[in-house]
Amino acid sequence: MRGPDQSRAGRAPSGAAPRGGGAAANAAGDGGSVLAALARSRRGFWGVALFSGVANVLMLTGPLFMLQVYDRVLSSRSMPTLAAIGLLATALYLAYALIDFARGRVLSRVADGLEDDLAPVAFRMEIADSFSGTRTAADGKPLADLGTVRRFLAGPAPLAMFDIPWVPLYLGVLAMLHWSLGLVGVVGALVVIVLAILTDKLTSRPMLTAARHGGAAVAVLDGARRSAEAITALGMVPSVVNLWGSERRAAIEAERASGDAGARIASASRAFRLFLQSAALALGAVLVIKHEATGGVMIASSITLGRALAPIDQIVAQWKAVAAARNAWRRLDARLSQNAAEPPRVTLPKPQGHLSLAGVVAAPPGVSRPVLQGINFSLAPGDGLGILGPSASGKSTLARLMVGLWRPLAGTVRLDGATLDQWNPDLLGRHIGYLPQDVELIGGTVRDCISRHAPDATDAKVIEAAQAAGAHDLILRLPNGYMTRLGLGGAALSGGQRQRIALARALYDNPPLIVLDEPNANLDQDGDAALTEAIQKARQRGSAVVVITHRPSAIAAVDRVLIVKDGRQVACGPKETVMRDMMQSNATPPKPGVHALEQRA
Numbered sequence: 001m002r003g004p005d006q007s008r009a010g011r012a013p014s015g016a017a018p019r020g021g022g023a024a025a026n027a028a029g030d031g032g033s034v035l036a037a038l039a040r041s042r043r044g045f046w047g048v049a050l051f052s053g054v055a056n057v058l059m060l061t062g063p064l065f066m067l068q069v070y071d072r073v074l075s076s077r078s079m080p081t082l083a084a085i086g087l088l089a090t091a092l093y094l095a096y097a098l099i100d101f102a103r104g105r106v107l108s109r110v111a112d113g114l115e116d117d118l119a120p121v122a123f124r125m126e127i128a129d130s131f132s133g134t135r136t137a138a139d140g141k142p143l144a145d146l147g148t149v150r151r152f153l154a155g156p157a158p159l160a161m162f163d164i165p166w167v168p169l170y171l172g173v174l175a176m177l178h179w180s181l182g183l184v185g186v187v188g189a190l191v192v193i194v195l196a197i198l199t200d201k202l203t204s205r206p207m208l209t210a211a212r213h214g215g216a217a218v219a220v221l222d223g224a225r226r227s228a229e230a231i232t233a234l235g236m237v238p239s240v241v242n243l244w245g246s247e248r249r250a251a252i253e254a255e256r257a258s259g260d261a262g263a264r265i266a267s268a269s270r271a272f273r274l275f276l277q278s279a280a281l282a283l284g285a286v287l288v289i290k291h292e293a294t295g296g297v298m299i300a301s302s303i304t305l306g307r308a309l310a311p312i313d314q315i316v317a318q319w320k321a322v323a324a325a326r327n328a329w330r331r332l333d334a335r336l337s338q339n340a341a342e343p344p345r346v347t348l349p350k351p352q353g354h355l356s357l358a359g360v361v362a363a364p365p366g367v368s369r370p371v372l373q374g375i376n377f378s379l380a381p382g383d384g385l386g387i388l389g390p391s392a393s394g395k396s397t398l399a400r401l402m403v404g405l406w407r408p409l410a411g412t413v414r415l416d417g418a419t420l421d422q423w424n425p426d427l428l429g430r431h432i433g434y435l436p437q438d439v440e441l442i443g444g445t446v447r448d449c450i451s452r453h454a455p456d457a458t459d460a461k462v463i464e465a466a467q468a469a470g471a472h473d474l475i476l477r478l479p480n481g482y483m484t485r486l487g488l489g490g491a492a493l494s495g496g497q498r499q500r501i502a503l504a505r506a507l508y509d510n511p512p513l514i515v516l517d518e519p520n521a522n523l524d525q526d527g528d529a530a531l532t533e534a535i536q537k538a539r540q541r542g543s544a545v546v547v548i549t550h551r552p553s554a555i556a557a558v559d560r561v562l563i564v565k566d567g568r569q570v571a572c573g574p575k576e577t578v579m580r581d582m583m584q585s586n587a588t589p590p591k592p593g594v595h596a597l598e599q600r601a
């Protein structure tokens with residue numbers, strides 16, 4: 001069964017789809033693929049193709065110069081001729097240098113453009129991944145994959161690829177010198193191409209294995225960083241190092257296997273090219289002896305052959321980078337296509353705070369078994385709802401549904417009548433005050449943090465939010481007050497300080513819907529009192545406030561209570577009635593149906 005929310009979003013039926021990932025594609029514009037993003041730089045590619053054509057023609061300078069020196073200068077012993085063709089060759093080499101530099105520069109600009117285009121999208125995907133819980137190391141990291149593709153584009157391999165269409169030009173020149181030399185060239189090119197295909201066959205599997213283990217090692221490191229204190233205090237560091245080390249070793253071994261295979265073939269390819277050049281020289285000598293060619297032809301053919309095979313040889317030598325970029329490209333493409341462009345939306349007016357949940361069934365992203373079902377309630381502006389229930393009963397899941405982080409499998413979550421997916425995810429966030437269970441404050445100053453890094457933030461609004469959260473005095477006592485820097489290298493805050501600043505962030509700009517998940521987990525008595533006052537005042541200002549908690553002190557300022565047990569709504573009604581019933585049944589939540597479920601929608 002699919003709920004309207006989910007069918008509208010076009011999501012897979014298992015697990016609640018996270019908000020935010022889909023918005024990514026919008027930032028990428030239409031395309032939804034790396035190629036589509038690159039197509040925006042098609043003029044740059046045409047420029048590189050044109051420069052490559054000119055550069056390849058100019059690269060004939062070497063063999064032609066040899067031909068002239070051997071067949072014209074040496075036979076005529078004319079110094080002026082030598083000086084003239086020497087000058088001409090110098091000018092052509094200079095032109096080649098300029099054009100080769102220009103095409104490299106254009107490609108690196110195209111690579112930068114791709115990064116500019118897709119980095120915000122990849123960043124959003126990373127954020128969506130971090131709470132979707134369904135991604136594995138094999139899915140890669142969009143930002144790292146984008147970096148790999150960018151570095152590849154700006155590297156030497158793509159230039160070699162632009163040279164490949166010009167290989168027939170060199171083979172044609174060889175054939176013009178003598179048909180047998182052309183034949184040697186064609187056979188040589190085919191052998192080098194076979195070597196390139198062989199490189200791909202032998203290295204692609206170990207490279208994928210290396211990427212998978214490398215990703216797993218990074219995931220262990222990320223987890224260890226996040227829980228640095230716990231793993232150190234609990235003496236878990238050696239085990240975590242072992243865990244990380246085994247993934248890393250597996251990655252290095254797979255990398256070595258692919259590197260060895262690639263290097264073997266690259267050496268063979270290089271040696272074959274040198275051999276072929278000597279073979280062409282020998283063939284040229286035979287032709288000279290048989291009076292079918294001149295000494296100049298002999299030398300020029302050897303150089304031309306080397307030049308003809310160079311691009312293929314270079315790609316074989318760069319295979320590791322080529323294969324890594326191809327894998328990264330494919331992963332990125334798969335992610336971009338999953339994040340199909342969000343449907344166009346009308347910008348809805350600022351909501352008043354009418355929240356309604358009807359027949360909601362939900363599961364975390366990627367999980368098919370619902371952890372929450374049969375949720376029905378509604379809130380009007382100014383209402384205060386406390387959500388109580390044992391651990392793992394689904395309270396935080398409910399909070400994530402109300403703020404639109406996860407979407408329901410069935411049923412609807414509406415804010416002012418509109419299902420949450422009708423809102424632009426970024427705009428919706430401005431109307432919501434959310435205090436998650438695990439408070440993380442990202443970098444910047446306290447002021448930035450409270451104002452959600454809004455560019456149009458005013459001091460007055462920031463201070464108003466801090467005062468509403470009872471955090472103003474606490475902030476003034478920090479080393480630089482509101483300008484104290486947080487995050488890496490910034491001030492270290494206690495759990496209670498973090499929670500109160502996060503509460504101020506939730507209250508910033510008086511959002512019409514405020515959802516607080518365990519807002520008093522780290523608060524002392526003063527903090528509890530400040531929280532109660534903050535909830536009261538937010539309700540007086542007309543916000544609908546939801547408080548999820550284990551501690552009854554946090555629901556002092558709400559008028560209604562909802563009890564969740566084993567993922568089901570077992571009671572919902574006026575606080576006094578529900579709490580009295582709970583007391584009467586020896587603090588065990590009342591059975592379903594004890595209170596008529598309120599339906600105010």
Ligand SMILES: Nc1ncnc2c1ncn2[C@@H]1O[C@H](COP(=O)(O)OP(=O)(O)OP(=O)(O)O)[C@@H](O)[C@H]1O
Nearest residue numbers: 133364367371389390391392393394395396397398
């Ligand atoms: N990201 C997730 N991926 C998979 N399962 C999850 C995820 N988040 C929660 N769950 C599962 O959903 C169920 C409900 O969890 P939830 O966090 O909503 O409970 P809770 O009532 O908030 O618990 P607590 O009071 O301990 O915070 C639990 O069984 C939990 O294991």
